Amino acid sequence: MANFFPRWSNLLPLKIAVCAGAAVGGIALAFSYYATPKTLVAGYQPTQPIPFSHKIHVDQIGLDCRYCHSFVDVSGHSNVPTGNTCWNCHQHVQRESPKLAPLHRSLDKSYPGYDGKPIEWVRVHKAPDYVYFNHSAHLNRGISCQSCHGRIDQMEVVYQVESHSMGWCLECHRAPEKNLRPLEEVFNLKYDAQQYIDQHPGEMTELGVKTTEDLGLKLKAQFNVNPKMSCSTCHR
Amino acid sequence: MASTTQNAPATTPEIKLPVLQREKLILNQRSYHWITDRICSVVENKQPLLWWLLFIPSALMALIGVVGGLTYLVSTGVGVWGMTNRVFWGWDITNFVFWIGIGHAGTLISAVLFLTRQNWRTSINRAAEAMTIFAVCCAGIFPAFHVGRVWFAWFLAPVPNANGIWQNFKSPLLWDVFAVSTYFTASVIFWYLGMVPDLATIRDRCKPGLRKLLYGIFSLGWRGGNRQWSHYEMAYLLLASLSTPLVLSVHSVVSFDFATSVVPGWHTTIFPPYFVAGAIFGGFAMVLTIMIPARYIYGLQDMITMKHIDNMAKIILLTGTIVGYAYLMELFVAFYSGAIYEMSAFKYRLAGPHWWAYAAMMSCNVLSPQIFWFKWCRENLWVVMIVAMFVNAGMWFERFVIIVTTLERMFLPGDWKTYSPSGVEMMIFVGTIGMFLALFLLFLRFLPCINIAEVKWTLLESDPHFDDKEHHPDHGIVASAAYQHEVATSYGNAADAK
Amino acid sequence: MSTTRKRVYGYLAEFKSASALYKAAEQIRDAGFRKWDCYSPYPIHGLDSAMGLKRSILPWFVFCGGITGTATAFTLAYTTQVVIYPTVVQGKPANLFTTAAFFPVMFELTILFSVLTVLFGVLALMQLPRLNHPLFASRQFQRVTDDGFFIAIEARDPKFSPSGTKDLLGEIGGANIELVEEED
């Protein structure tokens, strides 16, 4: 009569437990990192029908955001420029560039392939239907485009910088001072808080602002910014 | 164990231990081996035809009712049930509370009766615990699938998430989630741990093969050494003492679902004890419903004796009376409140559109157990079985009355509408009955349905001092049930005499 | 099997009843053995003291587990409900006074953690699962889960001697004394 189970089976349960524990823990960790908007959403960089470069238009030419996104500080929705906004310049500038073929198709009646159809830009930033983010509510209160969209002015091809998850929104709603800036600087993507303080020494001393943190807190107090965290702020 | 009686003989030396003829828990002077053989044969032998006759329809019921019903429900919407914008809960939560109530007897029998040294429990606790677990499985189906978006049920779990949002710890429903899942976990552990030595018994009787492999794995290599028994006994005691408050808390928390609301007829402070008593009541009835046929089918009459049945009938009588008291108290409190909303809630229960449900509840739960005052009723298995069936039905009606009749006639007459269940709802309930039976039959088939080790322990000869207790009175370890019984009785008598 | 080297595990002896086992245990205890154990189909009360075993330390584990459960539940509830994201729910306070509402969850998690500690604690103390054991090689030992009462004294015990131990077992009423060997 011998043992039914071999001796090596004695350590097997422990080994299995350790391995299973490690595997479950690992999966949980991996999931909590990879299956979040931070990794799934941020970094999305689709190819656009026209390789529009924000770097050229904003950084080099110096266009204001609102030249194209003209209603961003008026409406909840930030509009993408209409075809004729592009055409205003490009009927004169770079008219023959092959990259602009879709624009010609949509607006240039003399173009052979003209069909008048609007350009289909690929959406980069997408809030779910039940989220009612309002651009004007943020831009008019000292939150810059940059806080959510990053240095668009440095992007050849636009990609999503932040996760735009609810937790990420709440972070700023809890502590808006980290992102507040003077209203004049909202559309200035090159803004640097320290530089601003240095450039406005008189006013800043008057307001008692020394550091960038001071500036944020001061702006929060001055603008009376009290972001809400209740559901109906964004969900209706 | 039993430290309270350790020095008892020393302090009352003149008490001569009376020689009372105790009622034996195991009849006919059975040997250890007979017990082992008898119980293991249920697992080892071919199942009787009756098993198959019961199992196949049960499994089909479960398949069609639960699997089919839930698939339809989830793919189509909760609208396939009969709930409306007036009565938002119907059979779903009724069934949940019904099953979770049944799921109370098992742990209660094991834990509370263990702590109170009711050794008669040993024959029935295993089956009752299994019943608990299967009933909780059935119960769990309803709250999980009654939600509108079951695929988002994970919102109930407090895990960190990208949305930065958490649960509402003030909600009785969240308490429910914690209570029911804890209860399920604790019950499974209690059940399994209690089964380990018995699995080892079967293991040792198996020929090498798949069965031996499986029983071997699940018996964890149990050797029955006293160094193991020592920890094992402590673990069992701990589990029993943890499960006792747990079992009381679970149904209290379930009753909070109702008691913490503002709904007249729900908003009642007596709900927790009332629900717990009701759960024990219903649970014992279900144990009887299952054990009476099972002891016949497997010939376990010597282990599940008339004494067990008598005791359970008495508990049903007691808890049934408590429940009846609660029913009457509810009426009185509503009347005494002076608030028309409270009074009418009970008026409409009594005489409103579902008066028959109230009548069924009253007669099944309060009136029918009263016949257990008569000894012959407790001794007649047919009577016991019928009463147990009545109680099962009555407890279902109790939950139906509480949930449905209340919601049908709440505060504003403008929103009053009656509820009627849909076929899908009924089908799923029938399916859970099938699932319960099928799981129970599988349990009988594969696992020792009676706690072999504990039953052996209750035999007189299991006491190490059985044959020489006069020589070892100072050891004070009162081991055998018989011995303990005698001591307790004699002390009781002595105290009475003073 | 025959070619494998074997190591002596110890002696196994059978006793006829619980009380015989009990008495034998007292004697082995008094003889000063350490590495030995009594085997029985059910727990025999008093055997712990007869063997000179201490009370199990499992309750202390469980106490710690339970406290951890309470603390976990309170921390979870308090931080999420009061600190991180307080919500306005039926005008109920979002401060320390809210604790009353956390009691059910605190209670349940206390129990849950305790129960899990019991399970894992007892397995650790019993050194289970251990599927392979030298004693399982003994044919008669199979009856330990049925109606056999055994004592095994291990060779590891300093007082163990191949002949003396066997005699001792015989003296105290052991039958079917068997040398149990362990595969190496």
Added chain:
Amino acid sequence: MSKRILHHPEKPSDASTIAWRSQGQLEDTPSFREWLEREFPQGAAEMADESECETSRRSFLKLMGASTALAGFGMMACRRPESYIVPYTHAPEWVIPGKATYYASSMPRSGGATPLVVTTFEGRPTKLAPNEIHPDNEGTDAIAQASVLDLYSPSRSRAILKSGKKAKRADLDQVIAGLATNKAAKVGFLFGADDSPTRNRLRAKLASKFSAAKFYQYEALTGDASVAVGDGVKLGVDFAKADIILSLDCDFTCLDSQGPVSAFYDRRKPEGRDYSQKPDQSKMNRLYMVEAAYSLTGGMADHRLRVSVSEIPAIAAQIAKELGASVPGGLPAVTEEKQLKWIKGLADDLKSKRGKSAVVAGSRQPAAVHHLALAINQALGNLGGNGPVTAYQTENTGLGTLASLKADIDGGVIDTLLVLTPSNPVYDAPADLDFASSYAKLATSIHLGGRTDATAFASTWHIPAAHYLESWSDARTSRGVYTIVQPMILPLYPDCVSDLELMVALLTDDGKFLNGEGNSGAASPAYDEVRATFEGIGGKGEAPWKKLLRDGFVADSGYKTTTPKASASVAKDFAAVAGFAAPTIDSLDVVFATDASILDGRYIDNGWLQEAPDPISKLSWDNAALIAPKTAKALGIYDEVIALEPVSPYTGMKNAPRSPDNEAQKRTARMIRVEVNGKTLELPMLIAFGQAENTVVISLGYGQGFDDEDELKRGPKNAAHVGLVGVNRGFNAYPLRTSASSYFAKGAKVTNLEGKRYSVALVQEHNSMYGRALAREISTMTDDKKGDFSAQLAGVSKQGVDAHAEKPISLYQSKDRKGQPLLSDPLHQWAMAIDLSACSGCNACLVACQAENNIPIVGKRQVAMGREMHWIRMDRYFAAQDDPKADADNPAMVPQPVACMQCEKAPCETVCPVNATVHSEDGLNAMAYNRCIGTRYCANNCPYKARRFNFFDYNKRNPLIANNLYKGPFGEKQVGAAPHLQKNPNVTVRMRGVMEKCTYCVQRIKDAVIRQKATTKEQVLEAGKPSPEVKIANQSLRVPVDSFKVACQEACSAGAISFGNQKDGAASRMNRAKASDRNYQLLNYIGTIPRTSYLARVKNPNPAMPDAPFIGKATIDMV
């Protein structure tokens, strides 16, 4: 981590493989692409093949401004499906993507147009609101609110039909051209009863072009009051001036407009319109009502005489006699003591208010009653001068009736008819007229209609009509103010034509028929005509025109007043009613009533109106015969008299049992056979409280089309006449009518069809308050026990349980960790007050809410179960007095709209396990749909049952197809069906399995708050300093007092709902209302502290009246 560059998947050559997705995502279909080509409203034409065109609620945003098209689920993009932003090619003026644009317009109607402000998102109208600057603004009713849905109705007529079959436009053009060139054509025009200046001008031009042209006017149920007052003359009442109003069966607040009613409601409030004065009963008006069946106006009445329609002429005559007006003899005398006393009291009261009272007669009453009403008004000096009653001369003169049209057809006077009326004469003309057979004799009949109804199929040509939101026109309101009707969008379907366009085509020399964009993108020809008309009224030039377009009306352009002149037939009119005797059980009266939902049947395909319960009977999706309880017993339909609060025969308790006909989805109605005018109709009957005995009331307009799904297997199977909404709905009572008895018929017999039943969907099944002081009432008259008016006012909050319940106290304070109050917003705390004194229960709020908040309809079966989704439940209670002297058969009727109360201590919130419903800082009970998992616990714990659960995917699966909801994934989808274009882009469309409820139109609140916040920038610019130096004051972030309205409040013509900010103090109307003693909280004793409170209804009885002690006592004695 390197950026992953994801490539736009190669577009398949076949673009149709790219499809829009479900809710909130658009699928790219061919029609979508064509749509994009045309941009902006021009997309309309592409709606033709709707099945392909799936759209969603946010489609405005995405389709037009920044549309997204989803390229399938290209797995190239493993993280998320690629979606597109499709901007305009050429930006249209004024359109800001994501912001609503508002236009003034109006809805033409027979009683006078309803001035409106239309909300459009990227060109699509989604919501209608009253035009509050309009002098004739009287709010909106349910029908006006629901009319926007007709625009998107899936069953809307969209194709030209020739003899019922699809036809080509070119063929129709030929017919029109042929007609236009034939100046001698024997053509007739049949108009509706609305008044359009341009149409009338074109009519005159048509009359001069076509020498043989004839013009007629017909609407089924407008009645003919003009016999008493003269051709084209109508009486209007200025309710502001009327201290006492006597209504002779005139539902002037709802279905029988006699002039703007806002002023009437203002005087129902003792504190005045804006709650700005101390309660003063002398400023209140008093309403006497004589009617057979409860109307909403009857529910408002201080004194209501329940009398059969047959007796009304005699009663009116008796009143006239008492007031000294001359009454021709021949009418039976009123003999009943109670009635005489009532009339005496009334007459005395009227005499005391000479020149300050108004008598109105129901427009469909016999001419004699109109003569009498006019006589009484004249005798009291109410007419003309400064009196409340004015006679107006409208421009709808010289029009023939339907009878004369028939005669002309039969006589060959006309052989071509253009049917431009919104009614459906083939279906709804009186049976004895047999209009259909004459209609069939016409050589050419051209029907212009929005539905393919019976007339459309009976005509040689049917042209789909453009909706009023798609066409240029103009209209006059009840007092004749010139009001514009301007299009918001081009017709959704290219063949849709407006009546003006059709008339213009006939006026051109060659009959060139243009519609929509007209000729190559120019404006519709109707535009030029409207503008030409306007120049004659509002002046030439751009400025007045622009002002008209902006304001919607021309000031001081009302009708001219005139003197009523009765037609010569007075004697005949009186003779017609001379033989009227009170009905008996063997010879019942049958009243043919206008339906509160579908009017004369024209709205049968409007799902919102069908699902809105009848305000009196609470029946939805059907009509039924209404019979008083005692009559029902006498007829043998019921064995017992059905009681308001039934008492159990066994226990003697009021045990709220099921009705004898069961409840909820098992509820049926007993079928009866009504025999009258030689015709029979089998239909279900319902018990109606407060209705005259021996009277059967049947509302009209139902039973237009059936298919195989019909419960009673009725025929003919003319399902094409209606859409999915209207098919199999109700019972057609039109065949019972004759010309002489188009309002009511006498001598009817009712047989109980033993055992035959029909399932009915009743939204409310228990009709009384069961001893609970819910909808509270007080009276201005001193009560023996409760004291005078001021004492009763003070007692409002102590009625019912509140009289003895302890004030609920809380152990806890609502504070956060830092000791701050939880409702922390110092600027805004929103609240609402609902004034039951002004609320008539008309459903306007209910439908407005449905439109604003994307509330789906669920269909009859679901409503019967109790699964309707309306966020506002209009409870209606009858309250009878126990006193033996009170008339138990004439109980008071009190409505009570119940929506989410936004309780400060909301029981729903605490029970939600996932925090899906919590309070916002500004006091709203917010509902995060996407967090909801659907445990429904919140709804169970809501004492007001104000929450609604999406048991099915009502938005995705069409609930109107039989059993469709129950087919789950196999059910037919309706994503992208046209009604989805109506959805409000600012409100989430809820999916199945989530709870929803009123949130005080949080989207409007947030819009207002954000608009206010945006002023930060203005303040900085004004300050002229760098922004960090500018201090933004708290006050400047507060939304201006009462600067926006929520949807229900906006719609309410009675001003019964006040909404505002508690932090605004008495400046806000809402706070003033709440400061009234009449203010009370529903179910106060539970301690929920609801933010919505009610103001008790005040009845202003005349103490001299016999029934005065029982008026305003619905709840006053409850404890």
